[in-house]
Amino acid sequence: MTTNDYLQMGLYLAVLVLLVKPLGGYIAALFSDTPNRVTRIGAGSERFIYRLCGIRADEDMGWKRYALAVLLFNILGVLVVYALQRLQPWLPLNPQHFGAVSADSSMNTAISFATNTNWQGYGGESTMSYLTQMLGLAVQNFVSAATGIAVLIAVIRGFSRRSAAGLGNFWVDLTRSTLYLLLPLSLLLTLLLVSQGVVQNFKPYLDVSALQATTVSEPALDAAGNPEKDAAGNALMKPVQVGTQTLPMGPAASQIAIKQLGTNGGGFFNVNSAHPFENPTPLSNFAELLAILLIPAALCYTFGQMVGDRRQGWSLLAVMLVIFIPLLLACTAAEQAGNPLLAHLGVDQHASALQAGGNMEGKETRFGIVNSTIWATATTAASNGSVNAMHDSFTPIGGLVPMWLMQLGEVIFGGVGSGLYGMLAFAVVAVFIAGLMVGRTPEYLGKKIEAYEMKMASLAVLLPCALVVIGTAIAVMAPAGVAGIANPGAHGFSEMLYAVSSASNNNGSAFAGLSANTPFWNVLLGICMFLARFPLIVAMLAMAGALAAKRHVPESAGTLPTHTPLFVTLLACVVIVVGALTFLPALALGPIAEQLMSVHSISLGH
Amino acid sequence: MFKLLRQSFMLLLVLTVITGVLYPLAATGLSQLVFPHQANGSLIERDGKPVGSALIGQSFTDPKYFWGRPSATTPNPYNANASSGSNQGPTHSALADAVKQRVTALRAADPGNTAPVPVDLVTASGSGLDPEISQAAAQYQLDRVARARGLSSAQVQALVNEYTSGRQLGILGEPRVNVLRLNLALDMPRTHGS
Numbered sequence: 115m116t117t118n119d120y121l122q123m124g125l126y127l128a129v130l131v132l133l134v135k136p137l138g139g140y141i142a143a144l145f146s147d148t149p150n151r152v153t154r155i156g157a158g159s160e161r162f163i164y165r166l167c168g169i170r171a172d173e174d175m176g177w178k179r180y181a182l183a184v185l186l187f188n189i190l191g192v193l194v195v196y197a198l199q200r201l202q203p204w205l206p207l208n209p210q211h212f213g214a215v216s217a218d219s220s221m222n223t224a225i226s227f228a229t230n231t232n233w234q235g236y237g238g239e240s241t242m243s244y245l246t247q248m249l250g251l252a253v254q255n256f257v258s259a260a261t262g263i264a265v266l267i268a269v270i271r272g273f274s275r276r277s278a279a280g281l282g283n284f285w286v287d288l289t290r291s292t293l294y295l296l297l298p299l300s301l302l303l304t305l306l307l308v309s310q311g312v313v314q315n316f317k318p319y320l321d322v323s324a325l326q327a328t329t330v331s332e333p334a335l336d337a338a339g340n341p342e343k344d345a346a347g348n349a350l351m352k353p354v355q356v357g358t359q360t361l362p363m364g365p366a367a368s369q370i371a372i373k374q375l376g377t378n379g380g381g382f383f384n385v386n387s388a389h390p391f392e393n394p395t396p397l398s399n400f401a402e403l404l405a406i407l408l409i410p411a412a413l414c415y416t417f418g419q420m421v422g423d424r425r426q427g428w429s430l431l432a433v434m435l436v437i438f439i440p441l442l443l444a445c446t447a448a449e450q451a452g453n454p455l456l457a458h459l460g461v462d463q464h465a466s467a468l469q470a471g472g473n474m475e476g477k478e479t480r481f482g483i484v485n486s487t488i489w490a491t492a493t494t495a496a497s498n499g500s501v502n503a504m505h506d507s508f509t510p511i512g513g514l515v516p517m518w519l520m521q522l523g524e525v526i527f528g529g530v531g532s533g534l535y536g537m538l539a540f541a542v543v544a545v546f547i548a549g550l551m552v553g554r555t556p557e558y559l560g561k562k563i564e565a566y567e568m569k570m571a572s573l574a575v576l577l578p579c580a581l582v583v584i585g586t587a588i589a590v591m592a593p594a595g596v597a598g599i600a601n602p603g604a605h606g607f608s609e610m611l612y613a614v615s616s617a618s619n620n621n622g623s624a625f626a627g628l629s630a631n632t633p634f635w636n637v638l639l640g641i642c643m644f645l646a647r648f649p650l651i652v653a654m655l656a657m658a659g660a661l662a663a664k665r666h667v668p669e670s671a672g673t674l675p676t677h678t679p680l681f682v683t684l685l686a687c688v689v690i691v692v693g694a695l696t697f698l699p700a701l702a703l704g705p706i707a708e709q710l711m712s713v714h715s716i717s718l719g720h
Numbered sequence: 721m722f723k724l725l726r727q728s729f730m731l732l733l734v735l736t737v738i739t740g741v742l743y744p745l746a747a748t749g750l751s752q753l754v755f756p757h758q759a760n761g762s763l764i765e766r767d768g769k770p771v772g773s774a775l776i777g778q779s780f781t782d783p784k785y786f787w788g789r790p791s792a793t794t795p796n797p798y799n800a801n802a803s804s805g806s807n808q809g810p811t812h813s814a815l816a817d818a819v820k821q822r823v824t825a826l827r828a829a830d831p832g833n834t835a836p837v838p839v840d841l842v843t844a845s846g847s848g849l850d851p852e853i854s855q856a857a858a859q860y861q862l863d864r865v866a867r868a869r870g871l872s873s874a875q876v877q878a879l880v881n882e883y884t885s886g887r888q889l890g891i892l893g894e895p896r897v898n899v900l901r902l903n904l905a906l907d908m909p910r911t912h913g914s
Contacts, residue, residue, distance in 0.1 A: 118887075118891070121891055122891065122892065125891060163731075163734055166730060166734060167727050167730035167731045167734060168723075168726060168727060168730065169727050169731070179724070182721070182724060183724050183727070183728065186724055186725055186728040187728040187731065187732060190728050190729060190732055191732060194732070194736075237802065237803075237804075239801060239802070239803065240801065240802055248740050248741070248744050249736060249740040249741070250740075252739065252740055252743075252744065253735065253736045253739050253740040255739075256735065256739040257732070257735055257739070285727060285731055288731070288735075289731070289735075292735060292738070292739065293738075296739075297738070297739065297743060300743070301743070301746065301747060301750075304747045304750075304751070305747075305750060305751065305754065305755075308751040308754075308755045308758050308759050309754075309755050309758060310758070311758045311762045311774075311775050312758070313758075313759060313760065313761050314747060314748050314751040314752070314759045315748060315751075315752065315759055315760055315761075316748065317760070319801065320761065320763075320770065322763075322769075322770045322771055322772050322773075323769070323771060324771075324772065324778045324779070324798075325771060325772065325778055325780070325785075325900065325903055325904065325907070326778065326779065326780050326781070326782055326785060328779040328781070328796050328797060328798070330795050330796040332795065356796045359772060359776070359778060359798065359799075359800050360799075360800055360801040361761055361763075361772075361773055361776060361800050362800060362801060363760075363761060365744045365747070365748055367747065367751060367759075368743060368744045368747035368748070369744070371747075372739075383803050384802065384803045384804060385803040385804060385805060385846055385847045385848070388803075388805065388845075388846035388847040389803050389847045389849065390773075390775040390776055390777075390847060390849055390850070390851055391761070391773075391775060391776070394762075394775045395888060395893070396887065396888040396892035396893020396894075397888045397889065397892055397893075399892070399893065400892050452839070453810045453815075455810065455811065455815075455816050456815075456816065456819055456839070456842075456843075459816065459819055459820055459823055460823050460836055460837055461819060461823065461836060461837050461838075461839050461842055462835075462836035462837060462838050462839060462856070463839045466856065467855075468838075468854060468855040468856035468859060468895075469838050469839070469840060469854035469855065469856035469857070469894075470840075470854065470894045471839060472839070473810065473839075473843075474839045474840045474843040475806065475808065475810070475815060475843040475844060476805040476806065476807070476843075476844065476845070476846045477843075477845070477846055478845055478846050478847060478850050478852075479789065479840055479845070479850055479852040479853055479854055479894065479896045480850075480852055480893050480894060480896050481893060481894065482893065482894035485892075485893060485894075486846075501846075502846065503846045504805035504806070504807055504846045506805075506807040506808070506809060507805065507806065507807060507808055507809065507810065507815075508810070509810050510810065510811075600807055600808075601807075601808065601809040601812045602812065602813075603811070604811075605809035605810075605811060605812065608809075625807070626805065626807050627807030627808070627809070708809070708810075708811055711811060712810065712811050715811075
């Protein structure tokens with residue numbers, strides 16, 4: 115790796131960690147039970163919204179009511195996004211006259227955006243009208259992220275409240291996340307992105323005449339308009355000059371800002387943030403990259419603040435970094451080393467002052483290697499899923515890192531809100547294991563962890579694992595599943611494993627060679643995304659409800675402190691062991707086999 | 721249950737208006753006011769007509785132009801209407817074949833040049849629309865372009881330098897050369913014999 119690789123990774127992590135405290139403190143103030151400077155500013159508009167919707171802001175919801183509100187609101191969201199796609203030809207703001215999206219693809223996309231996954235089976239610039247993008251997809255970008263934050267805040271209240279019946283008010287938590295956190299940050303990021311060249315307009319696509327016309331071969335047609343065939347029955351091709359280039363337009367920046375901040379990841383254009391109109395410069399890339407981990411990292415501090423012991427928040431952030439940094443280094447080293455199969459073709463892959471070198475297939479020149487690998491690691495550590503390089507073309511080890519980060523359950527930063535409540539489930543499991551070792555009833559943050567809480571936490575930990583393993587097995591056995599593969603051999607298996615891992619952990623990134631916009635894949639992944647999101651939310655709220663009702667246990671000599679390096683190590687080990695034990699066999703069939711094969715073929719001199 | 725349903729519906733409606741209508745309109749208004757050139761696609765005009773965007777690459781195969789990154793878009797390369805990478809895995813034989821063909825094409829256009837080919841010049845970009853190449857890729861092609869145009873290497877080098885951007889803020893990203901803007905500059909009529 116080059117010096118600049120280290121510099122850019124170091125700068126990114128330094129800026130991220132510096133922002134944790136100010137933003138985390140701000141978020142904690144938003145959800146504080148006492149009115150403060152932050153909540154007073156928007157109090158008027160908040161009251162207006164609640165009156166309009168018939169919401170009583172002081173209603174304290176029990177966990178079941180809170181969960182029911184989450185489910186109703188999100189399922190309604192699924193239905194709206196579905197309807198918008200099916201009806202878009204008859205609705206306004208469709209200058210390219212796109213037709214209705216197919217039923218299975220609409221279902222998949224609706225679930226995908228409502229669950230904060232933002233898996234995309236379609237190509238944005240050739241499928242979705244501006245109206246669908248704005249009223250459907252962009253709105254879900256906000257409210258699915260806000261839902262994640264709201265649920266996390268409710269779970270934190272489960273730890274911080276004592277002998278309480280309620281977890282707060284979902285409507286208030288949702289509204290405040292959206293109005294005070296996501297909206298202002300998005301507007302700020304939008305302007306920064308536009309200054310760098312991200313498009314933001316409502317114009318139709320623009321035809322320009324290219325400097326040099328290109329020649330493409332198209333099937334030749336006879337007078338009747340049927341394809342002509344030669345004697346062997348192959349379609350005859352004829353050269354056609356293409357002299358124009360159609361530049362896509364649209365309100366991209368405003369949507370990109372929230373897709374990064376809300377760990378959504380659904381791009382405005384097909385290739386997401388690799389598209390120069392979506393991510394035009396290294397600075398826009400840095401800002402988008404920062405936005406991926408910003409809120410998930412800051413929420414750790416919010417957690418510490420709200421439970422009254424900031425060290426608890428820092429120790430969870432430490433667990434995330436302890437796992438994140440080595441994986442980032444591994445991914446970067448693998449990609450910077452390049453593709454051994456190209457080495458003897460007369461290609462120069464060495465890093466030098468004049469080029470980034472490395473495995474540049476599927477990567478953009480302005481980002482080079484290191485900005486592509488920071489992104490790949492961050493976007494899969496968080497459940498963002500946006501990409502600025504094509505993960506399908508990563509080296510076997512470079513591609514293993516993002517896949518495994520998703521399989522760890524999206525708790526290394528994870529989705530906004532959902533990452534941290536997932537990590538809290540792991541923390542509960544970790545203190546339980548520690549309790550078993552010393553033969554004492556485990557406690558976490560002054561609450562006794564008993565059978566019910568353990569059941570809910572285990573459910574939250576194991577459900578995504580089960581979905582990945584079962585979903586991949588179904589895909590491998592079904593002809594319609596295997597039909598989507600683009601690359602032969604072990605890499606083809608990786609494509610399927612990656613897709614199901616991505617959906618079952620609400621990430622949304624892809625080994626994009628897989629042709630997943632088919633009824634089989636749309637339905638399978640749609641089910642995985644739905645089950646990975648809502649049952650898990652209910653389990654976590656149930657655990658929080660039980661915890662809130664408990665009394666506070668004062669710390670004693672037998673209490674395991676949960677802010678020490680010892681606990682950080684223990685928790686990191688639990689996360690890794692669950693992830694490794696569950697997925698090592700599957701990974702061995704995919705990226706590990708491919709890595710061995712590429713080493714093998716070189717030693718044979720192929 | 722019914723009350724929750726009504727609240728869900730109303731709040732979704734209100735948040736849709738705020739985040740789905742007011743937010744993009746405010747963002748568009750502000751962007752058009754402050755950064756109109758960028759918000760509308762960073763277009764490059766020649767003789768008053770747009771010939772492309774500084775951010776979107778175009779396909780070049782003529783030896784007198786600098787060539788950009790190979791593009792995997794269909795049906796034609798650099799189809800800005802359907803951005804796409806190749807998605808070929810590192811061990812896919814199609815990838816090695818494609819790279820071999822690209823090396824051959826570059827060598828055929830510049831028979832005397834036996835230097836190893838910079839990797840970005842023979843691997844498809846992620847978007848299929850990458851507007852830039854590495855400095856190494858520009859250097860590799862420099863003599864070919866100069867010869868095809870009857871210019872000295874120094875003249876072409878001066879233009880390459882002009883359209884090279886360093887790391888942003890001195891640290892971010894990679895140094896790179898904008899291919900379309902460089903080629904447009906090469907096509908400009910030269911005055912004072914320069």
